[in-house]
Amino acid sequence: MSHFFNKMKQGVTDVSKKAQNTVEAATLKIQITSKEKEIDKNYSAIGRIIHQSVARKESTIPIADIQKFQKIILNLEQEMELMQRKIQQIQSQKECGCGKMLPADATYCPFCGQQFHVVKVRTVPTSGQGSSSNTQHVNSSRHCTQCGSSVMSTDHFCKTCGHQL
Ligand SMILES: [Zn+2]
Ligand SMILES: [Zn+2]
Known part of the structure; x- marks a missing residue:
């Protein structure tokens, strides 16, 4: 830590x-x-x-x-x-505190894993990892193994749930 x-x-x-x-x-x-x-x-x-x-x-x-x-x-x-x-x-x-620029809606920094207090309520798919892929339209081939959000190949942490990738 x-x-x-x-x-x-x-x-x-x-x-x-x-x-x-x-x-x-x-x-x-x-x-x-x-x-x-x-x-x-x-x-x-x-x-x-x-x-x-x-x-x-x-x-x-x-x-x-x-x-x-x-x-x-x-x-x-x-x-x-x-x-x-x-x-x-x-x-x-x-x-982010680590000096990287992130999208405004990122909940976690994809580079250092720091959490942000985002007020926006986000629905995280809970029914398995595979089913969430159809809701993603971002041009990324990688997805978080925990919440299914699409992640960049350079990310170390999921920007949605903070899961270490
Ligand atoms: Zn950071
Ligand atoms: Zn995630």
């Missing part, structure tokens, strides 16, 4: 990771803003094409030209979505 406390003490001094994440989230937000501006530029380009086409009294709108800009917009929107998801991921993490 003293092994855990030593590890926790080490972790307390390692606060740089959290600061790093804050910086990363801020950087991503700036990148998202610049993507929004790029999207606006492409919308303007589409507007200009339509405007010129109408001004020239053309009977057809140059769809191919518009699609070119539309494709760029869709790509930018996809990139923005990925960045937003990454920010959510960063912000939904909590830091």
Whole structure:
């Protein structure tokens, strides 16, 4: 047990990771803003094409030209979505005493086994270990032998029940 406390003490001094994440989230937000501006530029380009086409009294709108800009917009929107998801991921993490970043809903640290006081009530499958696998949709092939929760291959402890893996 003293092994855990030593590890926790080490972790307390390692606060740089959290600061790093804050910086990363801020950087991503700036990148998202610049993507929004790029999207606006492409919308303007589409507007200009339509405007010129109408001004020239053309009977057809140059769809191919518009699609070119539309494709760029869709790509930018996809990139923005990925960045937003990454920010959510960063912000939904909590830091363990051992210095590792964990998902906010983790009850136990998968690295050092420390327990967190999570208020959320979680239903743990009690009827055997095999039956729980159908409720898991996380992309992990390993499961806790005690509660059946999916665990990362790098985890030393189950983050749901704290069972040593
Ligand atoms: Zn830990
Ligand atoms: Zn477990």
